[in-house]
Amino acid sequence: xxxxxxxxxxxxxxxELKEKLLLLxxxxxxxxxxxxxxxxxxxxxxxxxxxxxxxxxxxLEMEIEEETISLMARHQPAAxxxxxxxxxxxxxxxxxxxxxxxxxxxxxxxxxxxQPEVKPLIDIPxxxxxxxxxxxxxxxxxxxxxxxxARRVCRRDDRVDALKxxxxxxxxxxxxxxxxxxxxxxELILVSRNLERVADLATNxxxxxxxxxxxxxxxxxADGR
Amino acid sequence: xxxxxxxxxxxxxxxELKEKLLLLxxxxxxxxxxxxxxxxxxxxxxxxxxxxxxxxxxxLEMEIEEETISLMARHQPAAxxxxxxxxxxxxxxxxxxxxxxxxxxxxxxxxxxxQPEVKPLIDIPxxxxxxxxxxxxxxxxxxxxxxxxARRVCRRDDRVDALKxxxxxxxxxxxxxxxxxxxxxxELILVSRNLERVADLATNxxxxxxxxxxxxxxxxxADGR
Numbered sequence: 536x537x538x539x540x541x542x543x544x545x546x547x548x549x550x551e552l553k554e555k556l557l558l559l560x561x562x563x564x565x566x567x568x569x570x571x572x573x574x575x576x577x578x579x580x581x582x583x584x585x586x587x588x589x590x591x592x593x594x595l596e597m598e599i600e601e602e603t604i605s606l607m608a609r610h611q612p613a614a615x616x617x618x619x620x621x622x623x624x625x626x627x628x629x630x631x632x633x634x635x636x637x638x639x640x641x642x643x644x645x646x647x648x649x650q651p652e653v654k655p656l657i658d659i660p661x662x663x664x665x666x667x668x669x670x671x672x673x674x675x676x677x678x679x680x681x682x683x684x685a686r687r688v689c690r691r692d693d694r695v696d697a698l699k700x701x702x703x704x705x706x707x708x709x710x711x712x713x714x715x716x717x718x719x720x721x722e723l724i725l726v727s728r729n730l731e732r733v734a735d736l737a738t739n740x741x742x743x744x745x746x747x748x749x750x751x752x753x754x755x756x757a758d759g760r
Numbered sequence: 761x762x763x764x765x766x767x768x769x770x771x772x773x774x775x776e777l778k779e780k781l782l783l784l785x786x787x788x789x790x791x792x793x794x795x796x797x798x799x800x801x802x803x804x805x806x807x808x809x810x811x812x813x814x815x816x817x818x819x820l821e822m823e824i825e826e827e828t829i830s831l832m833a834r835h836q837p838a839a840x841x842x843x844x845x846x847x848x849x850x851x852x853x854x855x856x857x858x859x860x861x862x863x864x865x866x867x868x869x870x871x872x873x874x875q876p877e878v879k880p881l882i883d884i885p886x887x888x889x890x891x892x893x894x895x896x897x898x899x900x901x902x903x904x905x906x907x908x909x910a911r912r913v914c915r916r917d918d919r920v921d922a923l924k925x926x927x928x929x930x931x932x933x934x935x936x937x938x939x940x941x942x943x944x945x946x947e948l949i950l951v952s953r954n955l956e957r958v959a960d961l962a963t964n965x966x967x968x969x970x971x972x973x974x975x976x977x978x979x980x981x982a983d984g985r
Contacts, residue, residue: 600846604839604842604843604846605839607832607842608837608838608839608842611836612833613833614829614830614833617829617832617833618829621825621829621849624846624849624850625849625853628850628853707942707943707946710935710939710942711939711940711942714935714936714939715936717932717935717936717942718932721932721946721949724946725953728950728953
């Protein structure tokens with residue numbers, strides 16, 4: 536359908552778009568990592584850094600969206616490429632929202648760091664590692680167009696949920712024993728909910744990857760192969 | 761650019777798509793309303809209804825997404841219509857997520873209804889009315905392509921946030937006085953967070969409406985009237 540040169544041009548632009556999306560994914564990871572560091576090490580500067588990193592992520596998200604729409608308009612891609620580009624739009628949006636959850640955590644850190652520590656944090660950093668690991672691998676599965684990998688990543692959501700429940704139960708016990716820590720414990724519960732959402736959004740990215748990959752398979756099938 | 765008949769066909773399909781999106785919006789409203797009713801009246805049946813309504817909403821969301829992509833592929837719309845269709849995809853996604861928040865609330869209701877009541881709910885139903893009102897008006901502003909209305913809806917988010925803070929403070933006080941209600945009070949706090957997210961998603965819909973409308977204005981400008 537498309538002439539060779541136009542096709543090559545389109546492929547180059549697709550590649551550039553993918554790279555920009557990877558840049559945003561790296562930024563989203565960084566935001567969550569630093570937010571948790573700010574919380575664990577009671578580091579106000581790092582919490583502030585998160586807020587400015589998120590502004591960069593927001594700008595990048597808008598750029599990616601505009602470029603994706605422009606690509607759609609100029610190249611009028613067929614159904615499969617279009618599906619891929621819609622996938623980019625959705626993942627782009629998921630990554631931006633992960634940044635927002637990082638900001639929520641940084642804001643909790645800013646509030647908590649001015650008060651006495653409830654207890655050294657162990658499960659929250661572990662939960663964060665799991666969630667950020669899922670994010671990283673969800674992006675890898677998207678880049679590799681690997682639905683099996685994506686399915687494996689999805690299954691790890693259970694571990695994150697189990698950690699969330701454990702954190703909740705433990706903090707609940709603390710709160711009942713020492714009502715004066717309720718406000719701070721609530722803040723930590725909210726942090727764990729934000730991490731849960733990061734893992735959910737990584738799951739979204741995996742589902743999008745599976746959808747794109749299998750739509751291709753179905754499409755290939757319909758083409759008589 | 762387009763021949764008349766093709767254009768008319770495209771317009772008809774756009775209209776049908778818009779109607780389907782309105783159907784999903786109505787379902788999302790219904791889900792949140794019933795979830796809050798289930799909570800307020802301790803009604804298990806209604807909570808169960810929410811779960812099946814959400815399944816319908818999920819199916820509708822997938823249908824809308826597929827039809828939007830198919831429309832893009834077949835009609836290869838110009839930048840402005842494309843921007844509108846991308847807006848439909850995003851709003852579609854926002855509405856599906858509102859349904860998910862309704863499900864979270866219904867699940868809280870299911871857990872709370874088996875335990876003694878903390879206190880009669882007043883602020884949570886008020887917060888829900890505000891959030892669902894924002895959702896309804898955000899959709900109206902989208903349908904009317906009215907960025908001014910969308911801006912007014914966005915501003916109401918402050919009221920929802922104020923209610924959320926009030927609910928939080930009040931429940932915190934209860935928890936400190938009666939540690940035995942902590943689990944139930946936490947559940948109510950989570951309900952209010954879900955309502956906050958419904959209002960945020962209505963704000964997203966408004967921002968999308970503003971973006972589509974102003975992009976059109978800029979575009980018209982560039983066309984020299």
